Amino acid sequence: ATAHPRLTALAFGAEDFCASMGIAPLPHALALPAQMITMAAHAAGLECWGLAAGIGNIDDTVAYAAIARAAREIGFTGAMAIHPRQVAILNEAFSPSSEEIAWARRVQAASMAAAARGDGAITLDGRMIDKPIVDRALRLLRDAPAA
Numbered sequence: 001a002t003a004h005p006r007l008t009a010l011a012f013g014a015e016d017f018c019a020s021m022g023i024a025p026l027p028h029a030l031a032l033p034a035q036m037i038t039m040a041a042h043a044a045g046l047e048c049w050g051l052a053a054g055i056g057n058i059d060d061t062v063a064y065a066a067i068a069r070a071a072r073e074i075g076f077t078g079a080m081a082i083h084p085r086q087v088a089i090l091n092e093a094f095s096p097s098s099e100e101i102a103w104a105r106r107v108q109a110a111s112m113a114a115a116a117r118g119d120g121a122i123t124l125d126g127r128m129i130d131k132p133i134v135d136r137a138l139r140l141l142r143d144a145p146a147a
Contacts, residue, residue: 001044010041011080012050025054027070038075047077058083068093077143096144104144107137 001010012034018025034052041048052074053067068090071079078094081087096104106124111134114122121130 001040001046007044007046009047009049009077010037010044012037012048012052012076014051014054015056018054025056027053027067031074034071034076035074041077042075048075049078049080050076051079052076055082058085061085061089065089065093096140100140101144104137104140107134108141111137 001007014025014030014034017030017033021029023029030052034050037050038048051067051071053070055064055067057063064086068079072094076094079090081090107129110122110124110129114120121128123129127133
């Protein structure tokens with residue numbers, strides 16, 4: 001992740017990894033190595049692209065969408081498409097939902113109000129909100145298209 005200052009992302013090739021290991025590209029076999037790549041990328045401030053599953057079945061778009069959503073949940077920031085029909089699926093999976101954006105805006109507003117009062121941790125929607133939660137919300141707003 002720190003090999004060169006012009007490096008902007010790490011990518012995980014699930015099929016390549018599985019071929020080198022002699023295993024099938026199943027999500028449970030790929031979870032740990034995929035998470036290791038996402039952690040290294042984020043620790044270095046890089047984007048991280050990939051999926052923690054095989055990507056060869058281009059006809060099962062429902063399964064592909066689930067794989068893409070799961071990849072976002074473990075820290076991937078995008079993925080490469082191998083077929084044009086996958087592009088819209090990836091765009092949706094790696095973009096925050098309207099609910100996520102609304103949550104992030106509420107966190108931002110509550111955080112600003114708390115800061116004006118001199119408060120640190122606050123409660124919003126029955127949950128504690130402190131700096132790591134605020135940071136996550138602000139990052140989501142920063143990275144969301146037209147948020």
